[in-house]
Amino acid sequence: QVQLVQSGAEVKKPGASVKVSCKASGYSLTAYVIHWVRQAPGQSLEWMGRLNADSGDTRYSQKFQGRVIIARDTSATTAYMELSSLRSEDTAIYYCAGTPIAVPGNQLDSWGQGTMVSVSS
């Protein structure tokens, strides 16, 4: 299983952008599809989008289309999620999670530790 380590907590003002990183170790990032899932306080889990770290192909939830970018760095060791035009409702823990490319299914096999993003004026 790949180990995923995320960047630290962020505090942002409404209208700003946030960029959260997700670094892979133990296995190559390119063997995984990396998903981003968020969890608002006391709420269930919400899938935002995913990146095929091998091909670079992305797919976003329509809810976040135009506001989210998921990408990887050129060395393909770290994935990123950038969310723009932040509002208070974006306050949540943001998780990256990995699905092995070479197996059937979209199960979220490995998870990062989560990054708390707080949006407040």
Added chain:
Amino acid sequence: DIVMTQSPLSLPVTPGEPASISCRSSQSLLHSNGHYYLDWYLQKAGQSPQLLIYLGSNRASGVPDRFSGSGSGTDFTLRISRVEADDVGIYYCMQGIQAPFTFGQGTRLDIK
């Protein structure tokens, strides 16, 4: 979007007793490859979710055989044969057949 509905939302269980959680989807989760794209996760307090069951009935690595998943079409069930104190947390089902992938509301299991 596919809607995932779990029941019950709260599940108090006596240690050693069995437990069962239901998950229903608004559309079939049967993929053309013959697998059901339904997964189960457990989120313990203050932790990231962890994969328990994938493709409907396959236990993830390291998951005790007390946990089992079953179901077909739109109806799925997670069963714990004998609940232990360490099983406390919130259980989520997730469909991975159609983006956006969607989760159930969660079922909170605690010990009586």
